[in-house]
Amino acid sequence: MATPIDPTSTAFLLAENRNMPMHVGGLQLFRMPDGAGKDYVREMVEGMRDVDEVAPLFLKHPHRSVRTAGQLVWKPDDQFDIEHHVRHSALPKPGRVRELLELCSRLHSTRLAWERPLWEATVIEGLRDGRVAMYTKTHHALVDGVSAMRLLASVLSTDPDQRGMPAPWGVLPERSKASRERDDAERRLEDVPIAALRSALGITAEAAGLPGALLRTLGKSVRNETSPLSLYAPRTMFNQKITGSRRFAAQDWPIERLRAIGKATGTTINDVVIAMCSGALRTYLLEQEALPEQSLVAMVPVGLKAKESHLASVEGGNAVGAVMVQMGTERPDPGDRLHAVHRSMVDGKRALSSMTPTQVLAMSALGQAPAILTPLLRMQGLVRPPYNVIISNVPGPRTTHYWNGARLLGVYPLSIPINGMALNITCSSYDGLMCFGLTGCRRTVPHLQRLLTHLDDELKDLEKAAGV
Structure with missing residues (x-):
């Protein structure tokens, strides 16, 4: 039926x-x-x-x-x-x-x-x-x-x-029931870009107090500060029309290495992941003679615990949104890039924490709208991209798992590049590893696999900068 x-x-x-x-x-x-x-x-x-x-x-x-x-x-x-x-x-x-x-x-x-x-x-x-x-x-x-x-x-x-x-x-x-609820929470965090895109053309009166939140968001955006809306993402080689051919690259690194850097620098594992991507993209774009003078902007899904962020939610639980993070790619020093990412993430979460859950999604929707409207209206190259790359970090099982005796060694996600957004970086943690999956248009992002080497080099540079 x-x-x-x-x-x-x-x-x-x-x-x-x-x-x-x-x-x-x-x-x-x-x-x-x-x-x-x-x-x-x-x-x-x-x-x-x-x-x-x-x-x-x-x-x-x-x-x-x-x-x-x-x-x-x-x-x-x-x-x-x-x-x-x-x-x-x-x-x-x-x-x-x-x-x-x-x-x-x-x-x-x-x-x-x-x-x-x-x-x-x-x-x-x-x-x-x-x-x-x-x-x-x-x-x-x-x-x-x-x-x-x-x-x-x-x-x-x-x-x-x-x-x-x-x-x-x-x-x-x-x-x-506990397993279902845990899976639902993780799905909501990863689905932030989709939920925001879905709401981008249909924000309703449910967003109580939206004008004030909008003014605050626009004010931060005009000042080029981190918020759910970006007005300063530079044009890059990633932000153009794509072909149907894909290139996939995957690698994993021990989470303990990332955790040690975070502990030594007062940053989070997610900050270190973004900083690794920042340094890798900087090196890659330098090789292509295509590094813009301005910092690249990454769209990063985030979850905010109501208890910690003081969100005015009658239902409690989590609010999810998207933060446009300035990656610090214009900075030559890896330590400076990490701290720039950390400040940007803290800034972005603080901005979202002042909103209700509905406002969080509404603001994220406004930030996402150009990503869907630009290719839809065939305006690539005429307007600035809302961001340059998507970087998602999804928590997975912390222990070793098996299927009929076969040990699962790693899980590497493959994502969806779209017109105007030719590269997607998604990470999934599993059994002490951070598994990176890089999916890009083969023609628009040439030699994508080199990013794996650059990610490894950047992790070593961050360890050196952190003294670990």
Whole structure:
């Protein structure tokens, strides 16, 4: 039976074109259990295909016709073939991480067909160190990035001896209320850009006291201070039209290294993540002879605990918003960049803390509006971009997890570049690691993989500057 598609999901479907596939992805790396035979990967794939019952979420596809009056609806796929969705692939020799990332880049570049349910999973063998990878992609109309990651986590276990665990697309046992609430909170934080974009054209009278908040926000923006709205982001090579080809780069670093820098400098782990990106982008743009004189601006989703931020929320809990952070890319010293990022983040959170939750979202929406309107109206190059890059940091499991005995080693997110925003950096913490996933347009952001080297160099420079 067909069901209506909500306006947000419809927008993602209609916004999609050859140059902007609107799916999110994830790369998971596993180590096979001790004693695994040569047929382990084949059996792993067969176990994922031979599910007793596929969850309804993974059985529907978008459809419209005369009968639906041209409106998009979800329709069950009466020709569902799980072998189309669950695939088995192998890397060419020499089976390095480079070949793995090239394959994920190609897989992430292709659109999902509306005629089928909007998801795919590819189990990949052939890494010369014996690890097994799985690349998954899901249309954003079906599920957001964090929810997709949580679907994977829902079938993992902390017990290496547990077997008989289902595939993420199988019907899952009911989770505890605490687990659902934790997942919902993490989803809200990651979904800040989407929630803000959704509200950008429809801010209502619910934002009580909005004029005062707006005046304060505009005042800070005019003075080039950190706020949810940016008026000073420079034009960069990242802020132009993109192609449909993608390049994906991924790497992880021990969180303890980032925590040590933060402790020595009085900053946060998230500050260090942004500072790493700042130094890496500075070096990359210098190589391209394209570093602007002004600081790059990053859109960073943030969560504010009502108890700590004194938000006037009758419901308590968290308020979420977006802060436009000045990255300090014009500063040659890594320590100066870190402190500039920290000051900007503190400033931005303080600005949001003076607002109610509804005002937080409204202000974030105003900051996001140019990002969606500029490509929509084909005004790239005519107006300044609202920000230069998105940097998200999503907390994940802190302990080691397994799937039927295979140890999960890392989780690396793949995001959605759009016209005017050719680079997206998303991090996910897992088991003591900060896993970076960099997704960009292959033509607009050439040699994107060099950013991994620059991130590593910047982390070392920050350690040296902090004396750790």
